[in-house]
Amino acid sequence: QKEVEQDPGPLSVPEGAIVSLNCTYSNSAFQYFMWYRQYSRKGPELLMYTYSSGNKEDGRFTAQVDKSSKYISLFIRDSQPSDSATYLCAMNLGGSYIPTFGRGTSLIVHP
Amino acid sequence: GAVVSQHPSWVICKSGTSVKIECRSLDFQATTMFWYRQFPKQSLMLMATSNEGSKATYEQGVEKDKFLINHASLTLSTLTVTSAHPEDSSFYICSASPGLGNYGYTFGSGTRLTVV
Numbered sequence: 001q002k003e004v005e006q007d008p009g010p011l012s013v014p015e016g017a018i019v020s021l022n023c024t025y026s027n028s029a030f031q032y033f034m035w036y037r038q039y040s041r042k043g044p045e046l047l048m049y050t051y052s053s054g055n056k057e058d059g060r061f062t063a064q065v066d067k068s069s070k071y072i073s074l075f076i077r078d079s080q081p082s083d084s085a086t087y088l089c090a091m092n093l094g095g096s097y098i099p100t101f102g103r104g105t106s107l108i109v110h111p
Numbered sequence: 112g113a114v115v116s117q118h119p120s121w122v123i124c125k126s127g128t129s130v131k132i133e134c135r136s137l138d139f140q141a142t143t144m145f146w147y148r149q150f151p152k153q154s155l156m157l158m159a160t161s162n163e164g165s166k167a168t169y170e171q172g173v174e175k176d177k178f179l180i181n182h183a184s185l186t187l188s189t190l191t192v193t194s195a196h197p198e199d200s201s202f203y204i205c206s207a208s209p210g211l212g213n214y215g216y217t218f219g220s221g222t223r224l225t226v227v
Contacts, residue, residue, distance in 0.1 A: 008152070034215050043117070043204045043218035044155070088154065090216070098145070099216060103154035 003027050006089055006102030015111050019076040023089035023102045026070065031094035033065050035074045038086045038104065047087075048074070079109045113139050113209045117219025124195055124226055132190045132222045134205030140185035141207035145216070146178075149202045161188040195226040 006023045013019055021035075032051055036044035048063040050056045050072075056063045062075040072091070076083055086104040114137040124130050134144055142163045147155040159180050160168040167180035177199075179191040188207075192199055204221040 036218075041202070041221070041223065043115075043206075043221040046215040046217060049215040098157065098160065101155050106152075 003100050004089065004091065004102040007105055008103055010106040010108050012108040012110060013079055015079060015081060015109055017079050017109070019074075019079050019083070019107060019109075021074040021076075021087050021089075021105050021107070023072050023091075024070055025072070025091060025100075027091075027093075027100075028067070028070065029093050030091040030100075032092050033063070033072050034090040034099065035061075035063055036088040036090060037083075038088060040085075044088055076107075079107075081109050081111055083107060084109050113207075113217040115205065115207055115217045115219045117205055117222055119222060120220055121223040122225070124224070126196055126226055127194055129191055129193045130195055130224060132192075132203055132205075132224075134188045134190070134207070134219050136186045136207050136209075136217075139207075139209035141188075141209070142185060144182060144188040144205055144207040146180060146188075146190050147204045147206065149204060149221075155204065158190075163188075192224065195224070197226045200224055200226045 004025045034049040035047045038044040050063050053065045053067045060077045064073040088104040089102040090099040092099040116135045118133050144161040146158045158173045161180045161182040163182045169175045182188040206216045206218040208216045
């Protein structure tokens with residue numbers, strides 16, 4: 001079992017839909033959780049980071065962490081074609097510098 | 112915000128030659144940088160952790176003599192692919208964090224290496 005599981009997709013949705021992207025993990029010691037967006041042939045861009053359980057909102061994006069279930073989510077409201085990209089979740093142990101990444105979910109938002 | 116600059120963005124080289132990729136943190140000091148390799152439609156594969164002033168730590172299966180890493184200052188790490196072969200063709204990305212790893216990692220824009 002991988003430490004971080006993420007469905008690679010692709011996930012195809014119509015413009016304006018609410019998108020839910022998810023990751024599960026096995027290491028209960030993870031403390032910090034991140035979501036990255038990666039456009040084709042570009043480096044990943046940090047979207048959000050959260051500490052421990054709870055929700056964090058930033059514009060159209062909401063990150064949710066449920067440590068009891070070892071499950072994290074990223075919600076995108078009013079999705080746009082420009083949101084089409086690969087979304088990677090990542091997490092680390094806090095004191096450790098090395099994050100563990102999911103394999104990424106490919107999202108396609110069609111007009 | 113934290114900015115990481117990576118150069119070149121793409122490079123084509125002949126088999127047997129060496130290629131150097133630079134990763135710079137522009138507005139923060141990074142004692143630790145990371146080098147990743149990414150194959151098409153695959154996630155990031157950590158190659159090595161670059162530590163300023165000391166030897167890099169390589170992940171299992173990564174040839175340290177082929178992928179030379181130098182982290183000579185708090186803002187610059189370099190990855191040199193030595194004696195490149197076509198199988199080294201890939202997307203290489205560096206990253207760093209301005210904090211103790213808890214504030215999210217900033218990535219460079221990546222370098223697409225093609226060995227012909």
